Amino acid sequence: VSAGENRPAQEIRLVLPTDTQHLRLARLVAAGVAAPAGLGIDDVDDLRIGVDELCTTLVEASVPGALTLVFTFDDGQVEVRGRTPARVPLDLDDRRLALSAEILAVVADEHELAADGDDLTFRLLKRRVEPRPPAAH
């Protein structure tokens, strides 16, 4: 794990074997970067869930190798990008994928899965929910 030095945006890069036993570590790092980004408790949970869902899809689609995650965060938001070499053809569990899409639609502000050459990639963005301003009288 390496951390960048440029503020306000900071970056943490995590490289994991493409094995489901390491999903927990991805969730832990997601929670770790959410706090300095100022996300609230519910947003942290959402980010952990979203990262887990997208990493699960990449691991399910991957050939044995590495899952690379880049967490970029500043005040108010966290962006996570993931990449892994993918199997051809992709043979994903449709039932799980449909559930995952339902979940991601709720927990992520933005997300996308995409093929890039032989790799499968994702991008997820989670923004802090700003408190509502006081009602005008």
Next chain:
Amino acid sequence: MGSPSHGALTIDHDIDSDGSVRLRLEGELDAHGAPELETVLSQSVATGATVKVDLTEVSFVDSSGLAALLEARTRLAAVGGTLNIVGVSDAAARLLAIAGVDADLMDPDR
């Protein structure tokens, strides 16, 4: 709601006095733990059992865990069995609701 347990998934297996199978899960039900749940549930499917799943001690659930439960529920229904969730942690309840499967999986008499 109980206090969920963090860490790798463990599954306790009991037979209730009414003959139904009660599975008490503890830890994280993600893509790493789901295959173990699938293995345990497949044994119940083979006997057409009534299965009660307790997620009170589960600290994390994702689509892999939900898919395992829904798949077993479908296969059990085909052989005259049932599967219902009889207890949930806050984390599990939220995931069930977000995925829109709480009405399908939760025991209506809970």
